[in-house]
């Protein structure tokens with residue numbers, strides 16, 4: 229697992245998703261080296277950097293050109309190579325030209341989560357996994373409802389992590405934002 233502090237960050241791109249979130253997303257995605265992965269809303273590249281070395285191919289998609297540049301920079305920084313395609317477009321559009329997906333990670337969707345999930349469903353292989361990270365309560369509800377409507381049996385967990393800062397006089401625990409991880413597997 230990469231260290232949160234080692235990512236290059238900029239103020240106009242959110243992320244990276246924190247270490248504990250990346251660990252659970254990896255676990256839920258159950259990625260194999262023969263898998264095709266899409267990272268919708270790649271941001272700083274937190275998920276792309278973890279998935280690229282252990283999957284067959286990854287599509288890193290973001291509407292923000294700065295996010296694409298930053299993801300590329302982080303891949304270089306961590307010396308990660310692999311079959312990576314960058315798409316600077318809306319996930320709801322980019323997904324139209326991608327088929328046979330094994331794992332879809334959705335870390336950003338704007339207001340298009342329903343549309344993105346409908347498309348992902350048509351492109352996801354049998355036994356494929358969807359993993360969504362959500363900060364807004366509304367996104368959590370929307371994700372669960374849409375996945376149910378599409379015939380999935382979604383799971384949701386919210387993770388609240390505190391990490392310790394080791395100071396001279398003791399260890400101070402500092403809380404990170406709670407993040408929900410919604411996951412589902414196609415039949």
Ligand code: SAH
Pocket residue numbers: 241242243244245246268269270271272273274275289290291292295317318319320335336337338339340
């Ligand atoms: N998981 C990332 C952080 C994601 S931040 C990391 O670990 O670095 C969310 C990202 O989603 C932002 O960069 C935003 O530009 C992007 N985004 C939002 N709506 C989108 C959409 N409809 N299609 C593609 N990208 C989108």
